[in-house]
Amino acid sequence: MNALNISEYTQTLGLQAKAAACHMAAASTASRNKALRRLATLLRDNTEALQLDNAKDLERAVAAGLSAPMVDRLKLSPKVLETCAQGCEQLAAMADVIGEIIGMKQQPSGIRVGQMRVPIGVFGMIFESRPNVTIEAASLSIKSGNACILRGGSEAIDSNKALARLVQQALSDSGLPADAVQLVQTTDREVVGQLITMPQYVDVIIPRGGKGLIERISRDAKVPVIKHLDGNCHVYVDDPCDIAMAVKVADNAKTNKYSPCNAAEGLLVARGVAAEFLPLIGRVYADKGVEMRVCPEGRAILQAVPGAQLTDASEQDWSEEYLAPIISVKVVSGLDEAIAHINRYSSHHTDAILTRDHMHAQRFLREVDSASVMVNTSTRFADGFEYGLGAEIGISTDKFHARGPVGIEGLTSLKYVVLGDGEVRQ
Amino acid sequence: MNALNISEYTQTLGLQAKAAACHMAAASTASRNKALRRLATLLRDNTEALQLDNAKDLERAVAAGLSAPMVDRLKLSPKVLETCAQGCEQLAAMADVIGEIIGMKQQPSGIRVGQMRVPIGVFGMIFESRPNVTIEAASLSIKSGNACILRGGSEAIDSNKALARLVQQALSDSGLPADAVQLVQTTDREVVGQLITMPQYVDVIIPRGGKGLIERISRDAKVPVIKHLDGNCHVYVDDPCDIAMAVKVADNAKTNKYSPCNAAEGLLVARGVAAEFLPLIGRVYADKGVEMRVCPEGRAILQAVPGAQLTDASEQDWSEEYLAPIISVKVVSGLDEAIAHINRYSSHHTDAILTRDHMHAQRFLREVDSASVMVNTSTRFADGFEYGLGAEIGISTDKFHARGPVGIEGLTSLKYVVLGDGEVRQ
Numbered sequence: 001m002n003a004l005n006i007s008e009y010t011q012t013l014g015l016q017a018k019a020a021a022c023h024m025a026a027a028s029t030a031s032r033n034k035a036l037r038r039l040a041t042l043l044r045d046n047t048e049a050l051q052l053d054n055a056k057d058l059e060r061a062v063a064a065g066l067s068a069p070m071v072d073r074l075k076l077s078p079k080v081l082e083t084c085a086q087g088c089e090q091l092a093a094m095a096d097v098i099g100e101i102i103g104m105k106q107q108p109s110g111i112r113v114g115q116m117r118v119p120i121g122v123f124g125m126i127f128e129s130r131p132n133v134t135i136e137a138a139s140l141s142i143k144s145g146n147a148c149i150l151r152g153g154s155e156a157i158d159s160n161k162a163l164a165r166l167v168q169q170a171l172s173d174s175g176l177p178a179d180a181v182q183l184v185q186t187t188d189r190e191v192v193g194q195l196i197t198m199p200q201y202v203d204v205i206i207p208r209g210g211k212g213l214i215e216r217i218s219r220d221a222k223v224p225v226i227k228h229l230d231g232n233c234h235v236y237v238d239d240p241c242d243i244a245m246a247v248k249v250a251d252n253a254k255t256n257k258y259s260p261c262n263a264a265e266g267l268l269v270a271r272g273v274a275a276e277f278l279p280l281i282g283r284v285y286a287d288k289g290v291e292m293r294v295c296p297e298g299r300a301i302l303q304a305v306p307g308a309q310l311t312d313a314s315e316q317d318w319s320e321e322y323l324a325p326i327i328s329v330k331v332v333s334g335l336d337e338a339i340a341h342i343n344r345y346s347s348h349h350t351d352a353i354l355t356r357d358h359m360h361a362q363r364f365l366r367e368v369d370s371a372s373v374m375v376n377t378s379t380r381f382a383d384g385f386e387y388g389l390g391a392e393i394g395i396s397t398d399k400f401h402a403r404g405p406v407g408i409e410g411l412t413s414l415k416y417v418v419l420g421d422g423e424v425r426q
Numbered sequence: 427m428n429a430l431n432i433s434e435y436t437q438t439l440g441l442q443a444k445a446a447a448c449h450m451a452a453a454s455t456a457s458r459n460k461a462l463r464r465l466a467t468l469l470r471d472n473t474e475a476l477q478l479d480n481a482k483d484l485e486r487a488v489a490a491g492l493s494a495p496m497v498d499r500l501k502l503s504p505k506v507l508e509t510c511a512q513g514c515e516q517l518a519a520m521a522d523v524i525g526e527i528i529g530m531k532q533q534p535s536g537i538r539v540g541q542m543r544v545p546i547g548v549f550g551m552i553f554e555s556r557p558n559v560t561i562e563a564a565s566l567s568i569k570s571g572n573a574c575i576l577r578g579g580s581e582a583i584d585s586n587k588a589l590a591r592l593v594q595q596a597l598s599d600s601g602l603p604a605d606a607v608q609l610v611q612t613t614d615r616e617v618v619g620q621l622i623t624m625p626q627y628v629d630v631i632i633p634r635g636g637k638g639l640i641e642r643i644s645r646d647a648k649v650p651v652i653k654h655l656d657g658n659c660h661v662y663v664d665d666p667c668d669i670a671m672a673v674k675v676a677d678n679a680k681t682n683k684y685s686p687c688n689a690a691e692g693l694l695v696a697r698g699v700a701a702e703f704l705p706l707i708g709r710v711y712a713d714k715g716v717e718m719r720v721c722p723e724g725r726a727i728l729q730a731v732p733g734a735q736l737t738d739a740s741e742q743d744w745s746e747e748y749l750a751p752i753i754s755v756k757v758v759s760g761l762d763e764a765i766a767h768i769n770r771y772s773s774h775h776t777d778a779i780l781t782r783d784h785m786h787a788q789r790f791l792r793e794v795d796s797a798s799v800m801v802n803t804s805t806r807f808a809d810g811f812e813y814g815l816g817a818e819i820g821i822s823t824d825k826f827h828a829r830g831p832v833g834i835e836g837l838t839s840l841k842y843v844v845l846g847d848g849e850v851r852q
Binding site for chain 1: 448451452525531533535537539542544546547629630645648650668671674675677678682769778789791792793795796797798799800801802803804806807808812813814825826827829830831839840841842843844845846847848849850851
């Protein structure tokens with residue numbers, strides 16, 4: 001397509017999404033849940049056909065010399081498709097958030113004022129590689145009564161097209177507009193540029209992918225973006241604290257998994273407990289092959305630990321998101337220095353204090369400016385499912401609209417509902 | 427200042443605001459309320475001095491040939507200043523929203539998860555003419571524990587500077603950082619361009635002024651904007667309805683005041699009640715000199731009303747925000763056409779149905795995509811104070827973050843608070 005055609009094409013997507021969004025907002029809970037269950041059935045019934053389409057992407061990927069893990073992420077195995085189908089069924093079983101009315105209160109004038117939760121309208125999702133995101137995004141959109149425009153990676157275009165056809169069939173079979181979920185049919189990059197600058201059609205953009213993609217979209221977007229940048233999370237071991245618990249939690253926060261954004265990247269230890277705590281956690285990290293980037297005071301204590309991999313921390317280490325078996329370690333004078341360090345270097349994602357002191361816990365919760373603040377538990381719990389949100393559209397490191405793990409409510413807005421009996425304004 | 431100096435100056439404002447925001451977030455409720463009461467006292471004690479500074483702005487305005495109403499809006503009369511002082515005291519008396527914890531629930535893993543309301547950080551307000559907005563914005567900022575950067579109109583620069591000095595004194599006198607409220611000291615327009623493109627320092631921008639200003643800021647901003655564009659509000663008179671009540675409410679919605687954004691600009695009437703209702707409201711509007719821009723069916727009924735000012739409505743009339751004694755009038759077949767018309771032409775601000783039919787009321791509330799949807803009451807109630815918000819920072823016609831009248835909560839965000847007892851992720 002040339003630039004003019006791209007522009008026309010994207011406008012058409014926008015217009016169709018807007019029209020579909022009106023229908024979806026008025027659609028019954030039953031019909032939206034029906035579409036989700038129908039989609040689950042279609043995914044199971046078409047597993048073989050989907051794998052044929054998927055094979056085209058896989059062949060291209062292998063021919064292009066993509067790495068084995070990259071090729072693996074593209075794969076729509078029967079297991080991946082079954083997980084998608086179950087996800088749709090789980091969403092169908094969840095209570096509907098749309099139509100909920102909160103805070104209805106009588107006002108002095110006689111009117112009653114509350115707020116009703118309604119779909120936000122149209123969202124755009126821009127994602128890379130994994131084609132199962134097409135089903136995740138489509139099912140969240142259907143459940144929340146929105147319309148969406150999906151733009152997947154070019155590597156997965158054949159798989160995405162095949163999945164999107166099933167989604168549209170499930171919508172039609174349930175009496176809902178097929179345009180409620182539209183997949184961008186071209187891999188031309190210009191479409192993304194258009195999509196993120198159409199506030200007249202698109203209410204919010206959710207990018208999923210590498211930091212480069214997210215930064216580029218945030219920079220150029222003219223519509224709101226729910227974005228997730230770094231996860232430089234901290235565990236602060238306070239004085240006083242339960243040392244055995246601190247070892248267990250600091251271990252879990254770092255070593256449970258290295259790649260997630262909610263894994264700890266920095267360990268702060270109050271001077272009063274450093275001599276007792278550091279050798280214990282140092283032994284755990286040494287056993288698991290975790291390198292420690294240490295301050296001089298930390299090194300003085302940790303160098304006695306057999307097998308400890310110690311490196312002197314540079315200024316850069318305090319800001320680093322390793323996503324690897326590496327953790328920065330710093331001894332601090334106490335709560336004040338810990339809070340100041342976190343507010344300066346943390347990515348405002350998730351930070352935890354391990355303490356027995358109630359006032360310290362309260363101050364940490366209040367003063368640490370992060371999306372999730374925790375007491376006596378692992379940063380690894382920062383997750384939509386662990387928080388009981390039932391589904392996760394992403395994690396936001398912004399403060400506006402949604403902060404932290406974002407559930408279906410992040411795809412809704414609250415409008416005011418006012419009920420009267422003929423009252424007029426004086 | 428030259429471009430380089432402007433850039434340095436704005437960066438400094440941002441850095442100082444960010445540092446002050448940390449202090450404000452940790453400040454006690456008592457100290458923030460103390461600063462508000464101190465500001466009220468300072469405004470009263472300095473009424474004469476403020477009027478001297480205000481006189482400079484007034485003289486310049488008269489010399490520049492500004493219209494009498496424009497000059498009047500600049501005036502800091504003792505009455506205006508007393509209203510500002512009372513506003514500060516009212517805010518001080520309000521409950522603190524900061525620190526509130528909502529929805530704390532136990533999760534299967536053992537952790538408890540809730541959300542704490544915290545200040546959003548730094549907001550920028552860009553406003554025109556009226557210098558009292560300086561006090562309004564400053565006091566809302568202090569109450570909500572934020573820092574702010576205020577950019578007033580060049581016509582009011584001397585008044586704004588004098589007011590901002592008192593605000594900073596009130597902050598210092600209460601042990602809070604003076605930089606928590608900073609007024610831009612230059613009238614160079616380039617500062618606005620910088621201010622709205624510093625997401626590293628500014629969390630949200632609130633423009634207050636004409637549509638041109640707001641559109642320009644929304645277009646160029648790289649930080650979130652809480653914005654208010656048009657107020658094309660509708661009253662839909664349904665079949666069946668209480669005709670006497672409908673006349674009273676349709677009268678109030680149009681004629682209570684013509685200039686506010688929540689005044690009705692369009693009247694839709696169900697065919698079944700048009701012959702009874704239109705002559706009655708037509709007489710009211712005729713008596714008050716309200717011109718009616720009518721559809722052919724409406725004209726056929728209304729032309730019998732003595733003194734009715736009737737004009738044939740053009741397509742443009744359905745979208746118009748008159749802010750004047752003019753209203754568009756259209757006869758519709760019923761609820762479906764009314765909802766479709768409103769969703770197409772309304773500015774999604776405030777729309778009301780007047781009805782006796784419960785199912786119609788429910789559908790209107792659900793399907794009309796506006797910030798405020800009302801049953802049997804006047805659109806004029808769409809207002810922060812009437813909604814019980816205690817204060818109003820603006821009205822949002824967006825769906826993201828805040829929608830409709832925005833109270834102090836619009837200047838806050840919710841962060842997750844997680845309490846554990848040593849739980850770790852499996």
